Amino acid sequence: MAARILSAARASFATHGYAGTSLRSVARDADVDPALVSYYFKSKSGLLDAALVPPPGWSEAIATAAATPMQRRGVALVQTMIGAWETPASAEFMRSTILTAAHEPIALQRLATNFAVHILDAVSSRLEDDERLVRASLAATQIVGLAMMRYVWKVGAIATIPSNQAVALVAPTVQRYLNGKLAGLDE
């Protein structure tokens, strides 16, 4: 029941924003009594908080990928993200967080905390801090762009090719950002 409410809340925050969502509208979308929504989540902000918590295993999977031996780390990260997008519970969480982040600062902050930290861990800690932050951020641009095109918008050839092909095509870019030579960093 709580899961059904959370699912309706995630869809509503993503589409209508925080202002356009109410306990009552979520109850209606989930087809439950509004009292149940209050019982499980207390308030609208409680509902948003819950919506922004990753499903079990999500963080651990990314952390594991980020700790793979460096020469296979790009593949591991892209494979893990694609796997998460192809699992309904985590896909719903990511889709909602990405879309809500566009208009709710708290969602953006959570996205940054939950996701950027793991990507930063994927960059060698022997590098200077400035360089690590730029490399992590570059890897994130490629992972986010892949997610938008393939899973959020579902447009273009990248949305329809098999996942192992998508990994083979995109992982080298992530790998290059993690530890490859980058012209823009040697200036």
Added chain:
Amino acid sequence: MAARILSAARASFATHGYAGTSLRSVARDADVDPALVSYYFKSKSGLLDAALVPPPGWSEAIATAAATPMQRRGVALVQTMIGAWETPASAEFMRSTILTAAHEPIALQRLATNFAVHILDAVSSRLEDDERLVRASLAATQIVGLAMMRYVWKVGAIATIPSNQAVALVAPTVQRYLNGKLAGLDE
């Protein structure tokens, strides 16, 4: 006056979606009489149509970048997109189209038409159609991911580095997708 209304409409479609936007709410946001909104744009769908039309010069700039000699094309495309994001009128258009595309199929369709066509033109027409579509789509993932992180979410180091550094870091990826060797395409 029409520009102010359009600007309010773009912000509203992006944040509240098509369903959450009305001629009246846009008039209020733009601080004009609702009759004026009707006068300029006829209906809500007229307003959405107008909001999804790129500002003058936007398409031409991308088309020019896509026609740059191949060895400099990655740089030209990334430079042009960053330039467009750093110009208020085109940034407002792109931001609105990207955010509206998440929930309005017509916005997604326009995004695909306006943008994907130029990126496809950037890939050598001597390649097979299947390969051209995958390459264009990959280039788009990087351009979209950069836009999301640097301009829509404004998160991470990629959001704060100077634009010439962002171009130097990201352009080689776009270039590789346009005409580089891609393991995932040789299978």
